[in-house]
Amino acid sequence: MGTVIMEKENTQQIYSVEADSYDCIGCAIAKGELTPPGGAIYESRNIVLAADPEVPIPGFLIITGRRHVNSFSMLYKEEWMEIGEVISKAERAIKNLGLAQEITLVQEERSKHFHIWIFPTKDWMIEKFGRGVSSLRDISRYAMENATGSDWEEVEEAVREIRAEFYKGNYEY
Numbered sequence: 001m002g003t004v005i006m007e008k009e010n011t012q013q014i015y016s017v018e019a020d021s022y023d024c025i026g027c028a029i030a031k032g033e034l035t036p037p038g039g040a041i042y043e044s045r046n047i048v049l050a051a052d053p054e055v056p057i058p059g060f061l062i063i064t065g066r067r068h069v070n071s072f073s074m075l076y077k078e079e080w081m082e083i084g085e086v087i088s089k090a091e092r093a094i095k096n097l098g099l100a101q102e103i104t105l106v107q108e109e110r111s112k113h114f115h116i117w118i119f120p121t122k123d124w125m126i127e128k129f130g131r132g133v134s135s136l137r138d139i140s141r142y143a144m145e146n147a148t149g150s151d152w153e154e155v156e157e158a159v160r161e162i163r164a165e166f167y168k169g170n171y172e173y
Contacts, residue, residue, distance in 0.1 A: 026113025029053070030066045037152055038159025041166055042086055046079045049086055049166075051159050052117070055140045056151040058158035059099030059120035061090055064113065071109050083116065090118050093165035099158060104133060 028034035029048055036050035043049075045066065052060045063083055065075065072080065091103045100120030107116045119136055128142070129135040143151070 024068065024113050025053070026064050026111070026115055027068055029062075029064045030113075036062075036159075038156040038163075041090070041159060041163045044082060046082050047086065049090060051155050055143050056147045056155050057120065057122075057139070057143050058154045059094045059097075059162070060155075061094070061118040061162070063087065063090075063116040063118065065115065067114075068112075069114050070112055071114065072107055075114065087116070087118065089166050090162070093162045094118070094120055096165055097158070097161050099162075104136065106133060106136065 022028045022034065025034065029036065029050065034053060036053040037056075038051055041049045041051075041061065047066060048064045049061060050064070052062050063086060065079065067075075067079075069075065075083070087105065094100050094103065100122060102121040104119040104121060105116060106119060107114070117136070121131070125135070125139050129138050
């Protein structure tokens with residue numbers, strides 16, 4: 001992946017995640033070694049909710065488990081219950097802010113570290129790639145290959161807005 005450089009008040013912030021530079025990106029996020037754009041939206045002893053560090057799409061979030069497991073079935077009850085609540089709050093925040101018409105959730109076991117994609121569907125994605133899980137890799141690749149500094153600024157702004165909405169929402173479960 002190429003490096004994206006953002007000019008910001010006479011400083012440069014670089015968002016570039018080379019998968020090979022970490023033994024495990026999930027562990028790097030969980031341990032705070034890798035700070036996703038805009039920082040964490042939500043953190044607990046079990047999980048981290050943040051923007052995807054590789055794909056500059058506002059509203060594209062990842063829930064990363066703190067423990068190094070690769071399957072939902074390996075999570076403790078406390079973890080999956082918390083994940084359910086966080087998914088619900090994150091999805092509501094994304095939709096309330098108009099960042100997506102639909103949300104797609106993805107968790108696959110081929111990754112070394114448990115994570116769930118909270119992927120926003122936007123009109124341009126449907127027009128260019130169609131609907132459904134099969135289009136997500138193409139959408140992600142397109143966003144990475146065409147990324148600019150302003151795309152990362154939009155991601156950071158979305159993170160700030162989602163964080164505010166996430167904590168203001170008092171949702172009953």
